[in-house]
Amino acid sequence: MDEGRPHRPGPAAVPVRECGERLVDLRDVPALLITGRGPVLLRLGVVDRLVTAQTMLPEGLRLLVIGGYGTGAGLRCAGHETGAAADLTLCRADGAxxxxxxxxxxxxxxxxxxxxxxxxxxxxxxxQTWWHWSHGDCSWAYQRSAGHARYGPVER
Ligand SMILES: [Zn+2]
Incomplete structure (x- = not known):
């Protein structure tokens, strides 16, 4: 029973301390594969972490990034306004x-x-979205009990 325990507010209640980190276009990051030709924009710290994650995959597998910042990209899931979330899957070394x-x-x-x-x-x-991953936004801060998010919505 958790009677008497304070109710834990959801991710939307997590405070943001915007760090001002820039967005990077993944078309300029050869280490990461993307789908399509349009820009796929993510915060620099998120890009770094994706590159690190890719090095931990078994040989013959790579990350394939489908969407990043903004609406209309990726799978139309919410939470992309901060540039902290990527929609991604795996691909073979040949890009399949x-x-x-x-x-x-x-x-x-x-x-x-x-x-x-x-x-x-x-x-x-x-x-339940296995393809949607983020670092530094409210959803991430909530799940990691980080206290605050580093990335708020980006105005462009
Ligand atoms: Zn998403």
């Missing part, structure tokens, strides 16, 4: 996309592989 959304053992293992690397690199996922 994997989309491990199924319940079969191979997909489950691939999601686990992705999740492990991203978690160790300092990113968090939210709800």
């Amino acid at each position: 996309e994997l989309w491990p959304g199924a319940a079969d053992p191979v997909a489950v293992e691939q999601r686990h592989t992705l999740s492990k690397a991203l978690s160790i690199a300092g990113l968090s996922t939210y709800a």
Whole structure:
């Protein structure tokens, strides 16, 4: 029973101390693969962590980033206004996309592989969206009990 315990407010109640870090266009980051030709913008600290996460993947696997900052990119999930969240999946070294959304053992293992690397690199996922990962935003701060977020919404 948690009667008497204070109710813990959700991610929206986490304070933001905007650090002012710039957005990086992943088209200028050869280490990370992206889909499409349009810009995929993420905060510098998030890009660094994705590059680190990729080094922890088994040989022959890479990250494939589908969306970042702004609306209309990626999978239309919420939480991209800070530039702190990326929608991503795995791909083979030749760029062939994997989309491990199924319940079969191979997909489950691939999601686990992705999740492990991203978690160790300092990113968090939210709800049931295995492809949506962030670092430094309110959702991340809430899950990591970080006290405050580093990245608020970006005006452009
Ligand atoms: Zn997303």
